[in-house]
Amino acid sequence: MMKEKIIGILGGMGPYATIDMFLKIVKLTPAKKDWEHLRIIIDNNPKIPSRTRAILFGEASPVDGIIDTARNLERAGADFIIVPCNSAHYFLDQVQENVNIPIVSIIGETCKEVLRKIPQIRRIGLLAGTVTVNTSLYQKAFLERGVSVITPHERNQEKVVEIIETVKLAAEGTDTLKKAKKLGEQLVDQGSEAIILGCTELSIIMKEEHFNVPVFDSNLILAKSAVNIARGGQMFCNSLSNND
Numbered sequence: 001m002m003k004e005k006i007i008g009i010l011g012g013m014g015p016y017a018t019i020d021m022f023l024k025i026v027k028l029t030p031a032k033k034d035w036e037h038l039r040i041i042i043d044n045n046p047k048i049p050s051r052t053r054a055i056l057f058g059e060a061s062p063v064d065g066i067i068d069t070a071r072n073l074e075r076a077g078a079d080f081i082i083v084p085c086n087s088a089h090y091f092l093d094q095v096q097e098n099v100n101i102p103i104v105s106i107i108g109e110t111c112k113e114v115l116r117k118i119p120q121i122r123r124i125g126l127l128a129g130t131v132t133v134n135t136s137l138y139q140k141a142f143l144e145r146g147v148s149v150i151t152p153h154e155r156n157q158e159k160v161v162e163i164i165e166t167v168k169l170a171a172e173g174t175d176t177l178k179k180a181k182k183l184g185e186q187l188v189d190q191g192s193e194a195i196i197l198g199c200t201e202l203s204i205i206m207k208e209e210h211f212n213v214p215v216f217d218s219n220l221i222l223a224k225s226a227v228n229i230a231r232g233g234q235m236f237c238n239s240l241s242n243n244d
Helices: 015-028 051-057 063-076 092-096 106-117 130-134 137-143 154-168 174-189 218-230
Strands: 007-011 040-044 080-082 123-127 148-150 195-197 215-217
Touching: 007 015, 007 063, 007 218, 015 040, 015 218, 040 063, 051 130, 063 080, 063 092, 080 218, 106 137, 106 215, 106 218, 123 174, 130 154, 137 148, 154 174, 174 195, 195 218, 215 218
Parallel strands: 007 040, 007 080, 123 148, 123 195, 195 215
Antiparallel strands: none
């Protein structure tokens, strides 16, 4: 029997998304007894500087904080690391250079799942934070596949950020979901054949049944990949530069 791998969750960006990731992994694990669940090491470090403020306003870089947290997970015994934060992936190639265990890319895993389920797709909508949108994380990953990524217009992108911040405060309600659904519907109206929930806070409130096109929840996809890898499956992608 193959030895299970230990999952390291590099969390805190933000805390509720980290909780959501942990819960998804537990629910996805085919366990009937406590001891059949996977071992998971979580370092929930909300003190890592803001990814958004670092990129948009030139404030403190989160790189050192992410590296320190990744090294903590490595020392604690994790076999690989997942990061339930899309925008943090802008920095992850630098982080990977400083740890000896793989970091599995939420961007790479999500793109692979999209192409596996809809190989003929040509246009996909993206609901994500401004950093993820502006740094073209998904656009670059899909480029060589000939898939266009459709993002909200500027004012609507501001509304996406407002929703994300509301979820971070655990202050969301029915009205928050209605606003998020409307933004997604507008992407469909612009020609999107499917939608990526490219912010792990959006994963908390939005589900596939909210739309009439396929929805790809990046946090859920990464959770599935983590369970698969930990149980002996293939590790498909460990950096943004390896999306094949």
